[in-house]
Amino acid sequence: MAKDKSHYSCQQCGGTTPRWLGKCPHCGAWNSLLETAPEPQTAGKNRLSAAGPTGLVAAAELAPICDIEASEVARTPTGQEELDRVLGGGIVAGGVVLIGGDPGIGKSTLLLQALDAMQRQGLPTLYVSGEESAAQVALRARRLGLAASPVPVLVEIGLEAILATLARERPAVAVIDSIQTLYSDQLSSAPGSVAQVRECAAYLTRAAKASGSAIVLVGHVTKEGTLAGPRVLEHMVDTVLYFEGDSHGPYRLIRAIKNRFGAVNEIGVFAMTERGLKGVSNPSAIFLSQHSQPVPGSCVLVTLEGTRPLLVEIQALVDSGGPSPRRLSVGLERERLAMLLAVLHRHAGVSCSDQDVFVNAVGGVRISEPAADLAVLLAIASSLRNRALPQGFLAFGEVGLAGEVRPAPRGQERLREAAKLGFTAALLPKANMPKKSDLAQNKALAGMTLHPVERIEEALDLARGF
Numbered sequence: 001m002a003k004d005k006s007h008y009s010c011q012q013c014g015g016t017t018p019r020w021l022g023k024c025p026h027c028g029a030w031n032s033l034l035e036t037a038p039e040p041q042t043a044g045k046n047r048l049s050a051a052g053p054t055g056l057v058a059a060a061e062l063a064p065i066c067d068i069e070a071s072e073v074a075r076t077p078t079g080q081e082e083l084d085r086v087l088g089g090g091i092v093a094g095g096v097v098l099i100g101g102d103p104g105i106g107k108s109t110l111l112l113q114a115l116d117a118m119q120r121q122g123l124p125t126l127y128v129s130g131e132e133s134a135a136q137v138a139l140r141a142r143r144l145g146l147a148a149s150p151v152p153v154l155v156e157i158g159l160e161a162i163l164a165t166l167a168r169e170r171p172a173v174a175v176i177d178s179i180q181t182l183y184s185d186q187l188s189s190a191p192g193s194v195a196q197v198r199e200c201a202a203y204l205t206r207a208a209k210a211s212g213s214a215i216v217l218v219g220h221v222t223k224e225g226t227l228a229g230p231r232v233l234e235h236m237v238d239t240v241l242y243f244e245g246d247s248h249g250p251y252r253l254i255r256a257i258k259n260r261f262g263a264v265n266e267i268g269v270f271a272m273t274e275r276g277l278k279g280v281s282n283p284s285a286i287f288l289s290q291h292s293q294p295v296p297g298s299c300v301l302v303t304l305e306g307t308r309p310l311l312v313e314i315q316a317l318v319d320s321g322g323p324s325p326r327r328l329s330v331g332l333e334r335e336r337l338a339m340l341l342a343v344l345h346r347h348a349g350v351s352c353s354d355q356d357v358f359v360n361a362v363g364g365v366r367i368s369e370p371a372a373d374l375a376v377l378l379a380i381a382s383s384l385r386n387r388a389l390p391q392g393f394l395a396f397g398e399v400g401l402a403g404e405v406r407p408a409p410r411g412q413e414r415l416r417e418a419a420k421l422g423f424t425a426a427l428l429p430k431a432n433m434p435k436k437s438d439l440a441q442n443k444a445l446a447g448m449t450l451h452p453v454e455r456i457e458e459a460l461d462l463a464r465g466f
Contacts, residue, residue, distance in 0.1 A: 077118075415445055
């Protein structure tokens with residue numbers, strides 16, 4: 001009997017090819033093809049017969065959008081305020097959440113704490129561990145001070161056994177740690193393969209929608225920081241969360257990149273302690289360096305992460321380079337840094353063509369909004385001149401290629417947050433300047449010295465005068 005030939009499956013899209021290629025012919029991803037064993041040809045009950053689809057299923061009823069009643073979905077708080085913020089208020093019944101992060105970042109710790117809080121509130125929960133034994137889970141619970149936790153634990157990697165347990169126990173929230181360890185008897189491929197991950201996630205998603213149980217899937221990440229497994233996995237679930245941060249540092253950030261039940265631009269901040277993860281109520285404090293005196297190359301920015309204004313310190317270091325000067329940014333887009341340096345040279349006459357430029361956002365936060373442009377340019381100019389900006393000074397605003405300073409959204413909320421933390425001076429776009437009536441109503445804003453600017457040249461001239 002001839003031996004079945006293996007094929008290669010793409011980890012990103014799940015497409016297959018009979019031989020290995022450096023680039024996936026389906027989605028164009030590089031080095032994503034892995035060899036997998038062929039799956040047995042079984043007659044799937046969901047396949048259409050050769051007679052075609054006509055007459056197999058009755059046509060469904062249609063309803064215009066105007067006649068559909070729209071109502072807010074009910075949410076269940078997880079007991080972790082920062083996690084609830086990112087989820088949009090809490091867990092949704094029947095929702096499927098995928099959370100990924102580096103090994104040891106704290107995914108299992110956070111979810112175990114959340115399950116314990118919900119179980120103590122009277123909600124039935126279930127923790128399915130495919131990577132650790134029950135004793136290891138109990139040891140982690142004791143380290144977190146949850147030795148008396150009533151959360152039931154199931155150590156299982158078989159999909160069919162997990163689905164049977166979910167149908168019997170009907171938990172309100174179940175955590176699967178992790179999706180890459182599960183396997184189904186209907187497939188011959190190994191756990192963690194593209195086919196296994198895709199099929200197990202599909203069955204669990206169907207079970208969540210049918211039973212109303214919320215399911216949280218823990219996913220591995222690749223060395224590039226993206227979720228491992230087929231890309232279709234992210235399309236199956238309702239919410240995708242990334243847990244990030246320096247594993248050697250005390251702070252962790254969790255952000256949503258997809259959320260069918262809420263916003264995707266929220267951020268949650270946690271501090272890792274001896275008793276697990278604790279939410280940080282004032283995250284601006286961890287993103288600001290504590291300098292006894294102002295230092296050159298530092299400028300504070302007010303950025304927005306969802307509905308939360310954060311104060312982040314932008315640090316720049318300009319040093320003499322060689323024939324090929326380097327441009328390096330941590331927490332900011334490298335391409336945007338190169339664009340801002342060109343604007344600085346063309347419209348402000350400040351050249352860094354022979355200088356190494358390093359820019360960093362303090363605290364490990366990533367800033368993607370263009371409102372950071374003005375603060376980045378001021379930090380670079382401050383480092384180049386070796387002259388510090390004054391104490392209690394901040395800046396925000398987008399800088400265009402023509403050298404104009406454009407307004408940032410929700411400027412007054414940014415100023416109010418800065419005033420609350422004791423900042424006394426701000427450089428801002430002219431379009432974000434509060435009206436006199438707003439200044440009269442807010443005493444904190446009235447006590448700040450505001451410098452509105454329209455051009456980058458004006459901003460640098462004002463900074464030189466401080």
